[in-house]
Amino acid sequence: MWMQRVKSVWHLEPFRRSSDSPWRFVSIFAYSDVPQKKAKAAPLQETRMRDRFTLYAKGGDGGSGCSSVRRSRRDRRGRPDGGNGGRGGDVILECSPTVWDFSGLQPHIVVLVPVGTVIHLLEGEIPSEVEKCSETDLDPWELPGTLDTNLSESDQQSAAGKPIMPDEVKSMCNTGNSSSPTEIMVEASACMQQTIQAEREDEEEIQYNVAELTKQGQQIIIACGGDGGLGNVCCPSVSSKPKVMKSGVHKDGESDVELSDDDKSSLSGGSLGSEAVLILELKSIADVGLVGMPNAGKSTLLGALSRAKPTIGHYAFTTLRPNLGNMNFDDFSITVADIPGLIKGAHVNRGLGHAFLRHIERTKVLAYVVDLASGLDGRKGIPPWEQLKDLILELEYHQEGLSDRPSLVVANKIDEAGAENVYEELERRVQGVPMYPICAVLEEGVPELKAALKILVNGEKSQRLSLENINLD
Numbered sequence: 001m002w003m004q005r006v007k008s009v010w011h012l013e014p015f016r017r018s019s020d021s022p023w024r025f026v027s028i029f030a031y032s033d034v035p036q037k038k039a040k041a042a043p044l045q046e047t048r049m050r051d052r053f054t055l056y057a058k059g060g061d062g063g064s065g066c067s068s069v070r071r072s073r074r075d076r077r078g079r080p081d082g083g084n085g086g087r088g089g090d091v092i093l094e095c096s097p098t099v100w101d102f103s104g105l106q107p108h109i110v111v112l113v114p115v116g117t118v119i120h121l122l123e124g125e126i127p128s129e130v131e132k133c134s135e136t137d138l139d140p141w142e143l144p145g146t147l148d149t150n151l152s153e154s155d156q157q158s159a160a161g162k163p164i165m166p167d168e169v170k171s172m173c174n175t176g177n178s179s180s181p182t183e184i185m186v187e188a189s190a191c192m193q194q195t196i197q198a199e200r201e202d203e204e205e206i207q208y209n210v211a212e213l214t215k216q217g218q219q220i221i222i223a224c225g226g227d228g229g230l231g232n233v234c235c236p237s238v239s240s241k242p243k244v245m246k247s248g249v250h251k252d253g254e255s256d257v258e259l260s261d262d263d264k265s266s267l268s269g270g271s272l273g274s275e276a277v278l279i280l281e282l283k284s285i286a287d288v289g290l291v292g293m294p295n296a297g298k299s300t301l302l303g304a305l306s307r308a309k310p311t312i313g314h315y316a317f318t319t320l321r322p323n324l325g326n327m328n329f330d331d332f333s334i335t336v337a338d339i340p341g342l343i344k345g346a347h348v349n350r351g352l353g354h355a356f357l358r359h360i361e362r363t364k365v366l367a368y369v370v371d372l373a374s375g376l377d378g379r380k381g382i383p384p385w386e387q388l389k390d391l392i393l394e395l396e397y398h399q400e401g402l403s404d405r406p407s408l409v410v411a412n413k414i415d416e417a418g419a420e421n422v423y424e425e426l427e428r429r430v431q432g433v434p435m436y437p438i439c440a441v442l443e444e445g446v447p448e449l450k451a452a453l454k455i456l457v458n459g460e461k462s463q464r465l466s467l468e469n470i471n472l473d
Ligand SMILES: Nc1nc2c(ncn2[C@@H]2O[C@H](COP(=O)(O)OP(=O)(O)OP(=O)(O)O)[C@@H](O)[C@H]2O)c(=O)[nH]1
Pocket: 292, 293, 294, 295, 296, 297, 298, 299, 300, 301, 311, 312, 313, 314, 315, 316, 317, 318, 319, 320, 339, 340, 341, 342, 412, 413, 414, 415, 416, 438, 439, 440, 441, 442
């Protein structure tokens, strides 16, 4: 006889994991800030990347052990045959290249997160990697002929109803059998939620970067299922002469006998599944990152390079989240990320702060987009060569070596009056890196730029922009 505690079942995963886990139940709740009905003219929303989530996860509680005695005419005293409770289900995150960001998370799904997900811990235990493990978990159907009196320490603790210590829970998690329901709550981070969340994060202690999902198919357990309780067939503490309460008779003349409350109390209940509150953060993986000051024309350029339709505005910080686009060639495609505008002091949280600098960490190639017209017509903008210096410094302050990757310079707004002279000066001042004058609005110079990016992404050339090659005098 096998008992399993099932509180609620929301979703049935169609695979078997082990003989004691006929099915694995997973229940997931998600709050989303995305309106149910989207306005027709909202293509911009769809290209926005949802790169941060707070996630509450709870492992399934272990099923309680069962107390039962089977008697027959030949065996009047009877033998305990109560099975063990099933292990609670673990909550597992798996990363997949088919997922871009967290916006696709819906209720009642297995949690697939994008490759590049970084996990910070607000509450609970540090997640553990899922290992290919041996099937050493208790099998409730495997009833031994004799009572096993050599229980391991953890079994005994479990049998005695003692709480299981975190390390032990962690090691148990890795056995991989699961059978009882698992709850996971995903909270989308919208602007308003982000504010509340930010306040909460300020108050609470966060353990940063406790885990990272960087390889396709990598899985980690974020909430462990509870251990199943022992049935009386495995639990030596229950008397083999139970006080009979009532019985049911089988066709073959054998009968099941329920135990008295005294005997039941010496059996073990399943242990509770662990709980965790996590912050998921995405370091996007793109082939090319467009880096530039606000208003340089990055979003316009992304639209020219790909079919993405990001928000474009004549004011700074139009882009509040990274936008992604695909640059398609005959044989392959390149992912381009438009990173929100960086300004001097971004690394100390000026402007949109350093939140977006992390997206640059995982880009192969950097395209520095500068505004040739920033100082024209009496505008008091920063000259392009200084824009480049500031950008490199911000990247380096955020993380040493961040700017040290193949790169090129995109000199935008060449169409503006006087921009050609500025471009000539830029060429004189900046050496050792390919430079492309373009007009992103009219898509002039864009095909040449596309070809150059392809060469850099393929690794055929590896020039990079460095401070030494910028003449600021
Ligand atoms: N004249 C001219 N204007 C351009 C060109 N490219 C972009 N712009 C204008 O520059 C302004 C800023 O463009 P965006 O593409 O939003 O700039 P951004 O760098 O993404 O700005 P942030 O979102 O603040 O980072 C808009 O008014 C664009 O129309 C260009 O090639 N020539």
